[in-house]
Amino acid sequence: MSSSSLRKKSDLSLVSRIRVGYLRVFLANLQEVLLGTKLSFLFLAIPLAIVAKYRHFGCPWVFALSLLGLTPLAERISFLTEQIAFYTGPTVGGLLNATCGNATELIIAILALTQHKVDVVKYSLLGSILSNLLLVLGTSLLCGGIANISKEQNFDRKQADVNSQLLLLGLMCHVLPLMFKFAGKKSPEITDVAILQLSRASSIIMLIAYIAYLVFQLWTHGQLFEAQESEEDDDDVISDESPAIGFGSAFIWLALMTGVVALLSEYVVATIEAASDSWGLSISFISVILLPIVGNAAEHAGAIIFA
Template identity: 55%
Template sequence: MEGIREEEALGGLEAGSLPSKPSNSNSNSNGHIGIGNTSTDTSGPHHHHKPLSRHGRTAHSLSAASLRKKSDVTLLTKIPCLGLRNLLINLQEIFFNTKLFFLFPFVVVAFVFFFLNLNQGWIFAVSLVGLVPLAERLSFLTEQLALYTGPTIGGLLNATCGNATELIIALFALHKGQIEVVKWSLLGSVLSNLLLVLGTSLFAGGIKHLRRPQIFDKKQSDIGIGLLFVAGLCHLLILVYGYGYASTETDFFPSNQLEMSRVCSIFMLVVYGMHLFFQLKTHSQLFDLEEGDDGNDAVDEEEQPVLTWWSAFAWLVFMTVLVAVLSEFIVNTIEEASQYWGLSVSFTSIILLPIVGNAAEHAGAVMFAVKSKLDITLGVALGSATQIAMFVVPLSVIVAWIMGVDMDLDFKLMETGSLLMTILVTAMVLQDGTSNYMKGAILLFCYVVIAVCFLAVRSPTLGMIPDGNLRTSLSTWRSLSA
């Protein structure tokens, strides 16, 4: 029996997956076996890959983990063909250990609609829904890689890849020269996290715990709010600079909004890098997340890798390619889809795109709030908003600079005003370290008001050509004015 178990363990590694139950054998004589070893015995001298400790995981990864379920591979282990058996185990871990597996058919439907050249509005819709499970799988695969790297590198991977979907969409939109879509979608992600996600979470948690206020650690929220104020200040100064001082020439400072935006973006990236060092190294104890024992040990089990390093890496590349293709579908069809559904492009980019694209992490944040784990909920909402505002937005400006596209930090008056007021309202709601359903309702009402305003917006400048000059779509303008 021991020989059979050892053969199954070796076969699983060769196929790129790990056995669901680790063997009792402590054999580790083969050099490559240690890469996929799931044994929890840390006493031996050859144990090089310890599972990621709790403080190496971010709230975003914990939120995504709440949507996963344990894979039952009992029947698959009875398949006589070793290669087929381990391939099927691998596929089950990737596609069926998530509660969102029923959304994977939308990915296939998006490709079918595209190749059949069907209505652009439906291509946009199914591509957007198809991104939901892919975004969760990106988080899962990133965490699998992080389990082999230790808490610091693993925490860095989780912290920087939490909003990979938004970054990929932004890069494709920049490649197409659609600067306004980039700005609107990134602004919408920040507003969605601070008002919709946080508001829904606080409201649901407050209703669940109606008789007592929920308490959270203010130290984390203070850091996140401070970084958001830095981002808001940069956007405000660029806006004001464009109105009053953009034409002023000096020997020491940039002479226009574009150059000033690039300078501010560099400083924003430096500040975000300092934040990661602060979070992962010098003050990691402030960001430790205790999930607690509530009878659901799915998150704890995820700390043991279920894929080998190379298998996780290969699947991560594959999923990233799928996200990139669907992102291109979305960028190419967003204007036509907006016309088809009778919506403005600004509303589609700021409201619909972030709601559907971030649905997985939104659901996880609400679930933790209902369980009265607001530290994780705040980590998801504030962490994602901070990463978008302080990392993805300035990185997009720098990448656009490299590509020769003139993207700046001027998000226009209503957009910048919405961002600043959102940060202020969020800061006021979180100032005392307690929560109730009324605070959640305030955030939700603010989001509804902003959504209604952008629903009424009709802009003729829906795109940008690669050299950065405004391009007015006459046909779109006529259809919107009709």
């Protein structure tokens, strides 16, 4: 599946009439990036969120418009990383998609921590884990099966071993502090200090493991993560897809959209409590359900595309 169902083909007939080269390229990129999705109408929510913020329309309006604005941005980030992957290969493209796709969650977590909203961080991370393990994985397997309905989906054993070991490491780093808490109920003060130290050590271990995984994936064992050609490829039709925009343009647009994501994420964190009180929804529900769906939209779309 080479393109998402949210994509639509851009009509560049009017742009091709422009004689100035740089202006023609800029307008073509503008049309491909902003109008090349069926969610393009949601881009209107971005300026509306900014206006609602500075015209004091109310925190619920700012929160809702910011969430709506994040949705097409996440899908376009997936599109831009796919364009970059045409020039860098699927490995680096997938790495960019994972990094930039988590920009919303990372920024929300950092801003929430600076404002001492620890519960928002914990709930959003929990929702992100559940969303990736259940929603994203299930949808990817379903779409991959539909796109290759006449073939059996094959997975590389070595890649599966690496991913399962990383999953086991992450599970242990999360479970050990929890087990420590239940094991030390008789001395809660000492236990709290030990849990804090163990949690910090676990976070450092997971960060080092992620860096080691990147080195393993991109440099030392990059051949294991390249696209595998099956024996049935001789009967398949070769795809004639080509990048819609240039590498430099895609990178610039990716940086700009990541900046807008940071701005809207700041609005979300600042107004989440007021929106919770106004709508009668708990912060845990908003953080576990709504934020991960929007934050993982880029990864979700990217997983469907590569499936």
